[in-house]
Amino acid sequence: MERILSLDFIKQGRNIFITGSSGTGKSFIATAIGYHACKNGIRTMYANMSKLLGTLKVAKNKGTLETELKKIERCRLLILDDAFLVPVDAKRASYIT
Numbered sequence: 001m002e003r004i005l006s007l008d009f010i011k012q013g014r015n016i017f018i019t020g021s022s023g024t025g026k027s028f029i030a031t032a033i034g035y036h037a038c039k040n041g042i043r044t045m046y047a048n049m050s051k052l053l054g055t056l057k058v059a060k061n062k063g064t065l066e067t068e069l070k071k072i073e074r075c076r077l078l079i080l081d082d083a084f085l086v087p088v089d090a091k092r093a094s095y096i097t
Contacts, residue, residue, distance in 0.1 A: 005036055010077055030079045037077045045075040049083040 009016055018026045034044045059068040072078060 004033060007037055007040060007042065010037065010042060027081050030081060034077060034079050042077055043075045044077040044079065045072060046079040046081065049080045049085070052080070 004016065018029055020026050031046065034046050037044045056065060056068055059065045
């Protein structure tokens with residue numbers, strides 16, 4: 001945990017995945033890492049994957065997709081909760097490509 005809280009993975013442009021069974025505290029740990037990053041001046045975004053894809057779909061339909069993507073790009077740390085619970089098929093992927 002100390003290694004993660006050093007936030008070196010962000011400085012190095014690396015990803016981390018927190019895995020485990022339901023109810024084991026994955027979201028809690030991710031939130032704690034995000035909070036720690038914010039306290040250290042790192043712009044952070046926490047999003048539920050399903051909701052984020054929905055937001056991007058609406059933005060694409062409204063013609064504001066680029067604006068939404070720029071909001072995400074400004075963050076050095078992006079935390080995607082429940083990222084692999086929702087299958088990202090070709091149709092959903094097209095919202096962000």
